[in-house]
Structure formats: C-alpha cells, structure tokens
Amino acid sequence: MIESVTLDDTIAIAVGAGILGTGGGGSTYLNRLRLNKELRSQGRAVSVIQADDVPDDALVCAVGGMGAPTVSNEKLQEGQEIKRAVLALEDHLRRKIYAIVIGEIGGGNALGPMITALQCGLPVVDGDSMGRAFPELQMDTFMIYGLAPAPFALADAHGNVAIFPRMGSAEQAEAFARSLTIEMGGSAGLVMPVMSGAEMKATIIRDTLSLAKRIGEAALDCRARSVEPAETVAALCNGEVIFTGKIVDVNRRTVEGFARGRLKISAFDDFNQQMEIDFQNENLIARVGDRALCTVPDLITLVSLEDGEAIGTESLRYGLRVAVLAMPAPKELKTPEALAVVGPRAFGYGVEFRPMAGDLL
Amino acid sequence: MIESVTLDDTIAIAVGAGILGTGGGGSTYLNRLRLNKELRSQGRAVSVIQADDVPDDALVCAVGGMGAPTVSNEKLQEGQEIKRAVLALEDHLRRKIYAIVIGEIGGGNALGPMITALQCGLPVVDGDSMGRAFPELQMDTFMIYGLAPAPFALADAHGNVAIFPRMGSAEQAEAFARSLTIEMGGSAGLVMPVMSGAEMKATIIRDTLSLAKRIGEAALDCRARSVEPAETVAALCNGEVIFTGKIVDVNRRTVEGFARGRLKISAFDDFNQQMEIDFQNENLIARVGDRALCTVPDLITLVSLEDGEAIGTESLRYGLRVAVLAMPAPKELKTPEALAVVGPRAFGYGVEFRPMAGDLL
Numbered sequence: 001m002i003e004s005v006t007l008d009d010t011i012a013i014a015v016g017a018g019i020l021g022t023g024g025g026g027s028t029y030l031n032r033l034r035l036n037k038e039l040r041s042q043g044r045a046v047s048v049i050q051a052d053d054v055p056d057d058a059l060v061c062a063v064g065g066m067g068a069p070t071v072s073n074e075k076l077q078e079g080q081e082i083k084r085a086v087l088a089l090e091d092h093l094r095r096k097i098y099a100i101v102i103g104e105i106g107g108g109n110a111l112g113p114m115i116t117a118l119q120c121g122l123p124v125v126d127g128d129s130m131g132r133a134f135p136e137l138q139m140d141t142f143m144i145y146g147l148a149p150a151p152f153a154l155a156d157a158h159g160n161v162a163i164f165p166r167m168g169s170a171e172q173a174e175a176f177a178r179s180l181t182i183e184m185g186g187s188a189g190l191v192m193p194v195m196s197g198a199e200m201k202a203t204i205i206r207d208t209l210s211l212a213k214r215i216g217e218a219a220l221d222c223r224a225r226s227v228e229p230a231e232t233v234a235a236l237c238n239g240e241v242i243f244t245g246k247i248v249d250v251n252r253r254t255v256e257g258f259a260r261g262r263l264k265i266s267a268f269d270d271f272n273q274q275m276e277i278d279f280q281n282e283n284l285i286a287r288v289g290d291r292a293l294c295t296v297p298d299l300i301t302l303v304s305l306e307d308g309e310a311i312g313t314e315s316l317r318y319g320l321r322v323a324v325l326a327m328p329a330p331k332e333l334k335t336p337e338a339l340a341v342v343g344p345r346a347f348g349y350g351v352e353f354r355p356m357a358g359d360l361l
Numbered sequence: 362m363i364e365s366v367t368l369d370d371t372i373a374i375a376v377g378a379g380i381l382g383t384g385g386g387g388s389t390y391l392n393r394l395r396l397n398k399e400l401r402s403q404g405r406a407v408s409v410i411q412a413d414d415v416p417d418d419a420l421v422c423a424v425g426g427m428g429a430p431t432v433s434n435e436k437l438q439e440g441q442e443i444k445r446a447v448l449a450l451e452d453h454l455r456r457k458i459y460a461i462v463i464g465e466i467g468g469g470n471a472l473g474p475m476i477t478a479l480q481c482g483l484p485v486v487d488g489d490s491m492g493r494a495f496p497e498l499q500m501d502t503f504m505i506y507g508l509a510p511a512p513f514a515l516a517d518a519h520g521n522v523a524i525f526p527r528m529g530s531a532e533q534a535e536a537f538a539r540s541l542t543i544e545m546g547g548s549a550g551l552v553m554p555v556m557s558g559a560e561m562k563a564t565i566i567r568d569t570l571s572l573a574k575r576i577g578e579a580a581l582d583c584r585a586r587s588v589e590p591a592e593t594v595a596a597l598c599n600g601e602v603i604f605t606g607k608i609v610d611v612n613r614r615t616v617e618g619f620a621r622g623r624l625k626i627s628a629f630d631d632f633n634q635q636m637e638i639d640f641q642n643e644n645l646i647a648r649v650g651d652r653a654l655c656t657v658p659d660l661i662t663l664v665s666l667e668d669g670e671a672i673g674t675e676s677l678r679y680g681l682r683v684a685v686l687a688m689p690a691p692k693e694l695k696t697p698e699a700l701a702v703v704g705p706r707a708f709g710y711g712v713e714f715r716p717m718a719g720d721l722l
Contacts, residue, residue, distance in 0.1 A: 183540040
C-alpha cells in the first residue's frame with residue numbers, strides 16, 4: 001500500500017487510472033500535468049492514508065470533476081474549483097474536513113482529488129467509490145449503499161458555488177448537478193458526498209489508488225521492454241484481452257452533458273470481424289454481432305496496442321490500433337443493489353449481466 | 362398605507378397585482394386561494410410594515426415563485442417550498458430573517474410572499490423590487506442598484522433545496538436558477554436576495570402592496586357598478602387605454618423555462634386595425650403596424666373588458682375581449698442603469714425607450 005504520491009509516481013498512477021477509466025473519468029494527461037505542477041509548487045508529496053486510519057467521527061468528502069470529457073479536454077479547469085467547493089461546504093457545515101476521498105479512480109478523476117488534497121493541506125484516502133469510472137452520480141458505492149447525497153456542492157471556474165443542503169435521492173442530485181454542470185459550461189467541480197469516517201469505511205472500495213499505480217507500473221515496464229502491455233495489464237486485473245484491431249468508425253455526440261456514442265473496431269486480419277462498443281462517457285457494452293462479450297459493471301477499456309495507454313471516449317478516432325481489455329468489476333459493484341444501479345439494464349440494455357470470473361481486486 | 366392583510370383584502374390585492382403583472386408573475390387566482398387558506402388556518406392577518414420600519418442591520422429577504430406561468434398554473438405548488446428555502450438560508454447564515462420582502466408585485470408573486478410571511482411568523486414589507494413583473498432575476502431594483510445576488514436559495518416541491526453562497530453576477534444567478542428551475546419541473550420557490558435593512562431601504566420601490574390594493578379596489582368598485590374598469594384603472598396608474606378589441610391570434614411556446622410568444626388583437630369595428638404584443642412571461646412591447654406604442658419598462662397589461670380582470674400570458678386565447686392598458690413604470694426603472702437591464706434593448710428590440718408621461722407611483 002502506498003503512503004504518499006510524489007512526482008515520481010504520477011505517470012504510473014495516470015496510466016493505471018486511465019486503464020481503470022473504461023474510457024471516461026476525464027483526461028489523465030491534463031490532470032497529471034496539473035498534479036505535477038501542484039506537487040512542485042507545494043514542494044511536498046501527497047499524503048495517502050488507509051481508509052481504516054480515518055476516525056469514525058471524522059468528516060471526509062469525495063471529490064471529482066463532473067461533465068463530459070469531450071468538454072473538459074478543451075475547457076481547462078481554472079484549478080481551484082473543487083477547493084472552493086470543499087471550503088464552501090466546511091463553511092456551510094461549520095466543520096473541518098479530515099481527508100479527501102477519490103470519487104472515481106478511473107481517468108483524470110483519480111488525480112484531481114490529490115490536487116485538492118494538496119491545496120487543502122489534507123491527506124487522500126487510498127480507495128474510491130467505483131473501482132472504475134461511471135457517468136452518473138448515483139453510480140457509486142456511497143450512494144448504492146445508502147449514504148445521504150446531501151449536502152453536496154458544485155463549483156465553476158468563475159468562483160460560483162452551489163450547495164445542496166437537502167436532496168431527496170442520489171438520482172435527484174444527479175439531475176440537478178447535471179443541469180447545473182451544463183449551465184456551468186459542461187464541466188464543474190463536485191464535492192459529494194460528505195460523510196463520516198464510519199460511513200466511508202463501510203462503503204468505500206479500498207486500495208484502488210494503489211491498484212492504479214500497480215497497473216501503471218506494469219504497463220510502463222512493458223513499454224520499457226518494448227512489449228505490448230495489453231495482456232500483462234489484463235492479467236494483473238484478472239481480466240483478458242477480448243479484441244484487437246483498428247477503430248473503423250466512431251459516432252460520438254456531446255448531448256445532455258455526456259459524450260455518447262458507439263465505436264466499431266475491425267480485426268486486423270478480417271475487416272468483417274468487428275466489435276461494437278457503446279459508451280456514455282464510459283464504455284458500457286462490447287458486442288460482436290449480437291453477442292455481448294462484456295457489459296457494465298465489468299470494465300471495458302480500449303488501450304493503444306503499442307504502449308498500453310488508455311484511450312478516452314473523447315479521443316477515439318478512425319485508425320487507432322487498439323486492444324480491448326475486459327476486466328471484472330470489484331465485488332462491491334456486483335451485488336443485487338449495485339446491479340440495479342450499474343448493471344446493463346440500468347443503462348437501458350435488455351441483457352443480463354454475465355459477470356466475468358473473479359474480481360478486480 | 363396598509364398595516365395588515367386579512368381575508369377581506371385578498372381579492373382587491375389579487376386584482377390589482379394582476380394588473381401590475383403585465384401578463385406575468387404567476388396566477389393571482391391560485392395564490393389568492395392559497396393565501397386565503399393560510400389566513401384561515403393561521404387565524405390571523407398578515408402583518409405589513411413599512412420599509413423604513415426595518416432596522417438597518419436587520420436581515421430581510423425577497424421571495425417569489427420562479428418559472429413559466431404556463432407551468433405553475435398546472436403544476437401546483439406543494440406549499441412550503443419558499444418557507445423551506447428561507448429556513449435553509451437562515452440555517453446556512455446562522456441568522457434570523459426579520460421580514461419578508463415581495464420580490465415582484467405583479468401577478469401571484471404579490472401574494473405568495475404573504476403566505477411565506479404567515480408560515481414563518483414574519484411581517485411583510487409594503488413594497489417590491491419591480492413595481493410590476495419581469496421575467497428574469499437581474500431585472501429588479503435590488504440587482505440593478507448593486508446588491509449582491511448571493512447567497513440565494515431555490516427549493517422544489519419535493520424538499521430539495523439549493524443554496525448559492527457565491528455568485529459572480531445577477532445574470533449568472535439567473536442562468537443557474539433558470540436551469541435548475543427547469544430541472545425542478547418548470548417552477549420553483551426562490552429566495553433572493555438576502556440583504557440588510559439598510560440595503561433594502563436604499564433600493565426597494567415603496568408602497569406597491571398598497572398600490573395593488575388601491576387598484577384592485579377601484580376595479581372591484583367599477584364591477585359593482587357595472588362599469589368597464591379599464592379607464593378607471595389606467596387613470597389611477599397615470600396610464601391610458603391604448604387599444605380595445607378581440608384577441609385574434611396567440612402564438613405561445615414554453616421554451617427555456619419561459620412562456621414566450623406574440624398575440625394579436627383586432628379592433629371591434631375594423632378587423633384590419635390590429636395591435637401586436639410580444640411577451641416573455643410578461644408583455645414586452647405593444648405595436649400597431651411598425652409603431653411601438655408602449656415598451657418595457659412601462660407596463661402593458663391586458664384586462665378583460667367587462668370586469669377589468671388581468672389576463673396572464675398563460676391564459677391568452679382567441680376571442681377574449683380585452684382592453685390594453687399602458688402605464689408608466691416607477692421612476693426607479695427609468696434611470697440609465699435600469700434601462701440597461703429592463704429597457705427594450707435588453708430584451709432584444711432595436712427601439713429606444715420612449716417613456717410615457719408620469720410615473721406609476
């Protein structure tokens with residue numbers, strides 16, 4: 001388990017978080033640059049603590065960027081959005097936050113919370129509430145396992161902050177936060193949920209920051225040895241490579257605050273052998289013909305064949321040579337309560353979830 | 362000046378507020394029924410105080426319903442929305458509100474704040490920040506004359522509340538509150554702004570609740586004598602009747618949270634002599650041919666010819682026999698600062714504001 005994150009660690013974490021991001025969670029490249037800058041200017045490492053190090057009665061909050069990755073890649077963050085939201089909630093509650101929790105370990109959202117932690121002088125907890133990335137706020141273990149969505153806060157690049165002190169449901173929070181995020185220009189900083197140490201410990205998926213780093217290190221090691229990393233990474237995550245080929249079609253729109261669409265990959269040796277993948281910020285279902293090979297909540301990630309760098313849904317384009325990794329979801333996402341929220345039917349697909357063997361970690 | 366509002370007063374205030382509503386501000390009928398019910402259940406009158414009765418350092422807040430009248434007429438309020446928003450702001454600020462201020466005196470929004478005042482056990486101030494109704498949040502004297510838009514609060518029928526503790530501008534507040542109102546189903550309870558007694562006294566338009574009652578009493582008196590009230594009401598407001606006829610065309614859509622459209626009225630004796638009126642919740646500009654007879658911020662209100670009942674833009678329909686009243690705006694809306702926000706150009710019309718003679722009060 002890691003105890004700190006320094007400049008030497010950010011590339012590995014970024015590569016690993018990209019692979020856990022299933023196409024979403026925002027750009028690891030941008031947030032890595034931002035994290036590096038923050039590490040340099042602060043002159044100290046990010047302090048990482050274990051979930052069980054947090055006292056039951058301490059107050060912690062999960063943070064992340066909200067919006068479509070197609071937007072946040074072009075509309076850069078002002079940089080203090082999430083810190084302002086954290087401070088506004090501390091002010092609202094008249095209580096101090098003890099530690100920052102990673103809302104989603106996939107994509108740039110793995111790195112953003114460490115920037116906030118440095119800015120606020122707080123440690124970050126090794127773990128998250130998805131073990132991957134998901135497009136909507138109700139789709140995390142904090143919400144699935146019954147923590148209160150309110151109070152939560154949203155902040156934009158211009159100093160505007162919204163606090164929601166009373167919220168009927170996580171779905172309601174998602175609807176309000178999404179429309180406000182769109183009004184904020186398509187990306188915003190989110191602090192949600194605020195919870196006690198006891199609540200966090202009962203619902204968090206542990207050690208996923210360490211996992212991201214391990215995955216990244218494995219991929220970087222393959223690169224250094226000029227080996228294609230896909231198989232190594234898949235094995236490390238108890239998963240497999242389910243397709244390799246070239247992207248031959250991308251249909252993507254930024255609608256209702258999401259990057260939605262479908263991509264097609266053709267096998268190198270047979271153009272007609274194709275895999276289709278649907279996405280809503282994140283990859284949701286991978287099909288060959290009528291057969292679903294992998295669906296949410298199991299992880300589907302496209303990586304560049306040569307270097308194992310994950311390809312976000314905002315960066316898909318014709319001609320990329322990719323491997324498609326399928327990895328089993330963490331066990332916390334495969335309970336009946338969880339599948340009701342993050343299973344294929346929750347995304348509108350009329351197929352049963354057929355879990356891959358094993359768990360992510 | 363009135364000192365209280367009892368069951369005996371609500372019809373007159375509703376009729377008068379309708380006439381000041383310029384087609385918007387929500388249904389006076391619905392809010393009068395709600396106010397009557399609240400007066401009966403509380404067994405006491407609404408206490409009305411003068412603006413100058415409020416201590417400089419007391420905290421007051423303006424309240425109102427936000428959304429399109431086409432929506433709020435069909436999607437009834439739960440009833441405690443605005444009270445919940447007031448309580449949430451008191452809780453957020455750790456301070457008590459001293460009095461409720463009417464955000465807009467036009468339409469049902471004249472009556473709603475009295476319901477909130479009764480529910481909260483607070484007095485209501487005789488005055489408002491528009492002297493009429495306007496569609497957007499930056500269009501009131503509190504915002505025009507520089508009070509801070511934040512903190513403000515929005516609440517829906519399901520117990521959800523949003524507080525905006527930091528907001529760059531009133532236009533920004535309008536954009537965020539509008540998109541959240543749409544997400545809340547097209548109507549919401551608004552508390553904005555929260556201000557000191559001194560700030561309120563420097564910017565409020567005084568005595569408009571008393572004015573609404575006087576207008577309503579005059580119209581009711583005409584009704585009792587079977588006299589068409591239009592001329593009497595217009596004279597009382599220093600205005601005039603600029604057209605009478607029959608509504609022959611209504612084009613209305615509920616878009617972006619507003620009721621927008623255009624209506625045509627034909628003179629009784631000459632179908633080809635027509636007046637066209639554009640509206641965005643409220644009537645904005647009245648034209649005969651290419652000539653603008655009256656524009657914002659001066660007041661344009663359609664009243665039923667027979668009884669002087671104002672016709673909201675949500676209730677316009679073919680065949681209604683109407684008089685069109687034009688009334689001069691209060692002087693606070695005719696300064697250069699105000700015209701930049703509520704003049705015809707602010708609504709996209711390439712015409713100068715040609716003020717009617719005199720002031721509303």
